[in-house]
Amino acid sequence: MNRVCIGITCGTFYDHDWCPPSIGHRKTYIDAVVAAGGAPFLIPSIDDEAALRILYDRIDGVLLAGGGDIEPRHYGEAPLPTLGVVDALRDRTELPLVRWAVADGKPVLGICRGAQMVNVALGGTLYQDIPSQIETSLNHSDSYARQDWTHLAHMLRLSPDSRLRQILGSDELPINSLHHQSIKTVAPGLMAVGWAPDGVIEAIESANGHFLIGVQCHPEALQSGADPRWQTLFRRFVEACARFKDRNAE
Numbered sequence: 205m206n207r208v209c210i211g212i213t214c215g216t217f218y219d220h221d222w223c224p225p226s227i228g229h230r231k232t233y234i235d236a237v238v239a240a241g242g243a244p245f246l247i248p249s250i251d252d253e254a255a256l257r258i259l260y261d262r263i264d265g266v267l268l269a270g271g272g273d274i275e276p277r278h279y280g281e282a283p284l285p286t287l288g289v290v291d292a293l294r295d296r297t298e299l300p301l302v303r304w305a306v307a308d309g310k311p312v313l314g315i316c317r318g319a320q321m322v323n324v325a326l327g328g329t330l331y332q333d334i335p336s337q338i339e340t341s342l343n344h345s346d347s348y349a350r351q352d353w354t355h356l357a358h359m360l361r362l363s364p365d366s367r368l369r370q371i372l373g374s375d376e377l378p379i380n381s382l383h384h385q386s387i388k389t390v391a392p393g394l395m396a397v398g399w400a401p402d403g404v405i406e407a408i409e410s411a412n413g414h415f416l417i418g419v420q421c422h423p424e425a426l427q428s429g430a431d432p433r434w435q436t437l438f439r440r441f442v443e444a445c446a447r448f449k450d451r452n453a454e
Contacts, residue, residue, distance in 0.1 A: 208445040210242040211263035213298055213318070214249060215271040216291050229269050232353075233315075236424040237267065240438035242445065247301070249294040256297060257304075265311040265445035266301055268318025270422060273385055279329040286333035288384065299325045306393075311415040311444040313437070316383055319408060319418025328391030334384055340402040347380040353425040357381035360406050360421065366397035367409050368417055371440050372433050379406070379421035380430070386420060394418075415444035 212233050217226045227248045237244040247259055260266075273288040275295050298318075302325035305312045314322040320330055331337045334344050343349065346357035356378035362369040369375065387405040390396050398407025398419070410416035423434035 207241065207243040208264040208442060208449055209245050209262060210237045210265050210267055210442065210445060211245050211247045211259065211301075212237065212267045213247050213269050213294070213301065215269070215294060216249060230424075232422075232424040232428075233267065233269050236427050236435075236438045237442070239428070239435065240442040242438075242442040247297070249291070249297040251293060251296060253300060256300065260301060260304055263310075264449040265313070265441060266305045267441075268298055268302070268312065268314040268321050268418075270316035270318060270382070272317065273332070274317065274320055274324055274330065276330075276332055279324050281329070281332070284332045284336065286336045286384075288333075295321075302326065306414065306416065309414055310448055311441060312417070313441045314408075314416075314418035315424065316420060316422055317385075319420055320385060320387060322416065322418045323387050323391045323394060323408060326391035326393055328387060328394065329389040331386050331388045334386055334404065338386075338402070338404065340404070342400060342402045342404070344381050344383050344386070344400070344404065347422075348382040353380055353382065353422060354430040355380055356430065358400055361399050361401075362407065363395075363397040366395075366407075367415075368397050368407055368419070368437075371436050373436070374433065377431065377433065379423075380425060381420075382422055383420055415441065415448075417441070 214227045234244045347355040360379045395411045396405045406420040408418040427434035
């Protein structure tokens with residue numbers, strides 16, 4: 205079988221002050237794509253848009269992985285004191301990837317920061333810091349605080365008519381939670397389809413049928429054990445990428 209190529213965006217890691225930075229991501233993203241039948245392709249953060257376009261044209265779908273905060277200037281705000289570490293080069297890499305994919309109808313799956321990036325790239329806004337901007341008793345960083353990415357921190361409620369609900373086969377399910385930012389204003393062309401018990405938006409998808417889904421949780425850390433239902437999301441994503449590839453075959 206000619207496997208589809210799934211581009212996974214990368215983060216920048218600073219191991220030591222005296223070492224050059226590394227670019228890569230956690231193996232769980234790669235494992236989830238391989239298990240779903242895809243071929244993972246890591247997309248580095250680069251400032252050369254022509255080179256980035258070459259990479260984009262070679263992939264059949266975009267997986268925007270988790271990571272640090274997005275620079276608030278990209279959604280028209282000044283940074284708050286509680287803003288976390290940003291990765292400006294990664295922002296500049298992912299923004300065009302999202303916009304190209306939406307223009308082409310190429311499938312997109314955004315995870316945690318990736319869901320936020322989809323929203324920002326298409327004109328939406330974010331809460332820069334949930335604890336200081338939203339009155340809630342829910343700890344949205346609970347799984348991180350416990351140092352357990354598989355810890356199921358709270359329930360996710362899904363819209364009954366959503367694509368994500370159809371994929372997962374449940375109106376509600378428990379999820380891990382490792383974020384301090386969240387979607388505030390949903391971008392044009394997107395719709396909120398999942399919420400935490402306190403009303404924080406936890407999932408978005410395209411309003412026009414394009415396979416574009418963003419989830420605030422980390423399903424790649426759950427799909428192999430804590431909740432295998434998330435395997436279906438990765439399989440459907442890879443299947444959508446295969447259909448896109450077939451439609452655009454020369």
